[in-house]
Amino acid sequence: MNLKRISGPLLASTLFLGVAAFTVHAQNGYARATGQPVDDEYTKKIAEYTTEKFFNSPLTDYLPASPNVPTPKAVLGDVAGAPGKLPYAEDVYKYMRMLEKASPRVKVFSIGTTEEGREMIAVAVASETLLAKLEENRARLNKLADPRTINMDDAEADRLVDQTFPIYYITGTIHSPETGAPTALMELAYRLAIDESPYIKSIRDGMVTLITPVVEVDGRNRMVDVYNWHLAHPGQNWPPLIYWGHYVAHDNNRDAMGLSLKLTRNILNVYLNWKPQVLHDLHESVPYLYDNTIGDGPYNAWVDPILTDEWQLIGWKNVSEMTKFGMPGVFAHGTFDTWSPGYLMFVAATHNGISRLYETFGNAGADTLTRTLSPDEYQRTWYKQNPPLPRARWSQRNNNNYEQTALLISLDYFNKNSKLFLKNFYLKSKRSIEKPKNEGPAAYVFPSDDPRAGNQARLLRLLQAQGCEVHRATASFTVTIKKKGVARPASRASASPSPAASPAKAPEPESRTFPAGSYIVRMDQPYSRIADALLDHQYWSPRDPQQSIYDDTGWTFGELGNVQVERVTDIKALSAAMERVSGEVRSPGGVSGTGSIFIVNSNAETNLITLRYQLKQAAFEAAEEAFEVAGRKFNRGSFIIRNASLDQVNRATSELGIPALAVAQAPTVKTHPMKAARIAIVHTWLSTQDEGWWRLAFDQMQVPFDYISTQDVAKDADLNKKYDVIVFGPGNGNVNGVIQGRPMYGNPIPWKKTELTPNLGGFASTDDMRPGLGYTGLMNLQNFVKNGGVFVGADDSASFAVATGFTPGVSIQSSTRLRAIGDVLKTRMVDSASPIAYGYGDTLSVYCFNGPIFNISHVVGGGGRRAGSTQRTTGRGTADDPDVVQGRPPAEMPEQPPSTEVWEAAPIMEEQRRNLVGLIPPNLRPRVILRWGNASELLVSGLLDGGDEIAQHAAVIDSPLERGHVILFSMNPFWRGQTAGSYALVFNTILNFDNLNAGRKLDEK
């Protein structure tokens, strides 16, 4: 029997009683307070804005009244979730601070600012007694979080657990179009502070609920602007939310590994400082409530199984209770795989807490709408026994009801089992420390002779920011490691292993000595799991039952950072002489030697370009060959700097951690000047997220650029006057979209700062988002290159350049089998004399998501003949014999084409060459800098299937166009702050923009 059916009419008749002196909702232990008055006005509005009774629960279908504490109405002018009401972050904060002022059970903490300087907050709600004990409780939580402090003593842990109250951290609206959480969390904070119902009182007395109501504050305010514009322009198309945060959109929830965004750092710091047991992130994209943490396989391979059990415990309790309330569309499992640790909630998962996530249903704004679902959303499945309705009126209030009801159930369950979860928190921390002697490894070692000390320090600083301890060897030490070059077992696991199959031979170990000064990330520390998750390799079987993959499959940070990292299982590593690094890891920098000329080695580090722009007035030259000075070796591409003072150079290089050698006389080596290029980064008005990661890296490296749109390009017939390099990041979709923009139907769609929309515009602005690059823009861009400019494109923006005639000699082969799903693949150096390659070694691991498969030709439109491309026909002799025509002497056989590699152009034979109008002059032929690895070595981390399709094809190409260059990437060199190793491919291009032909050997034919 459905209890809700009985209580419904009863509820309606008691709505106006003022005092809810009844216990009909005592079901499941969620009884209301007897004797506490109800805010009738507010309660009435809740019912009015809830579109069906079963879209609410007894937990949220009323609001208790307080004589002195304001309800959300004080700020909103209406109840939480009311139609048409979408508060700015500042309004939400205003309310939280009103609560803080009126109630001793609420405390508001400022937790940092966003990229655009807006405040982020965390609100703690608990009884006054608990809030008074926050600091002493923190001391206990710190001990449970680091069991080394209590000598891993379980009995002591039990005593601490007894005295400790836990913390449950809820974060809202990281995804800006998912708009419901802030009002739900305003009301939730009120309920937790005011409601005297036994279960809420128990939550308040037993634990701290910590709330960040708005995670993406910049994006929230833009979203509210857009919504307000929509309200003010009924019947018109409103601006799509092209920018959420300053840099990225949806990917702000993929930053928990790279920590590039301030919101991630701020939430992580709250996590590390408060030691909550749960981080619960609120989203809205699925009807009506998807408790998605349990999700589907494959699960992340580096988290403790205790955690995955906790997901099940809390998640199923949630589903089960809401099922009893008769609320449709509540489920767990579903399509989310739990492999990547990049989601914000994973801050908890990788730091011994519990990650949780809801997808509720939102209308991307506060309009009440009739929503029609697709069959895959409303059909009943094994994990969705009471699915959502195929069609229903849906309001923001419904959303707020679901969010709050589910959270209250979770808080109640968590509170009732708080000792279990605190003990688990301790156990997970302890097991993280015990990692070396259980599953391993013992440590990750960063050798001190890594040629890229700067990149190394950057990665170690990331680990430090993640809360990891870093040590440094004070003497050299020797450990046993897995022998290099031992491939993974070639045979795939089969369903029925053949009994005759011999077991895979264990790889032979070898010993390796690491020099003093090497960095050691010990795995016997509480946050070993995040280090392990970031530094280890990933393998996703192409035959995994999970074929709809949610996100990236590989991310190995050492590989993508071009940093040497050794995974050491030998426990001896832990007894090496070492000391803990205090403060941030820094690479050594500054000037040594004497003289007025400064030499800086080129080693493909991310921040060499920073030096160029910091010393903008100085004269920089790049050496075109390697050379030696004073017994020190310098790579090709090394900087020779003049016209800068010792003080200037010393200050900049010390700060950047770049060593510079002062000399009196410049080395005798061929050089070319390196001017500080004038750069534009171009965006479309279709999508800006993926280029946002490029912008972010440029800003981090303090590389100045103008940020222009395709519409600006269309208006400027002389781009060379302003720019030397135009960077067009990926993520814009197909050529037609870039050129056409959005369809010109309906009204203009502005994106600009106005009184109504104060948070739009600013760094990118237009009166109408619809027009694209257009054919004029395309001509302007092409003329820019022809007149000597450099164009950089990657993935689809590289395909754009190929498709629109920027790259005679490059074509793209369509892929039929390739599945490189956000993984790490190996490339090999082809032309190390190219300035783009300066400082790199023979191989480089890069990020690939089904990159374009480039083919190279010496003829416009393709052409040429590969050796062996024609097979012999039927005839006399063996397979490699010539056929013989009977009755005449054997004919002279023409010369066969020389054999060429996949990444090379096929030779043009004499016969093809005659009157060949499309034959590209040698100096204008595409120059391949890097190519993809061979099929057998291509996969470094993640999922790769059909890799032979892209194996050995060109990966980075410098394709001349008249006087300029088009640089094409079939990888994404700037991705989520995870690919620092490939940044220098683009930065080298910029540094050497007007000498990209350096070191080029021309084909004579």
Ligand SMILES: [Zn+2]
């Ligand atoms: Zn979301």
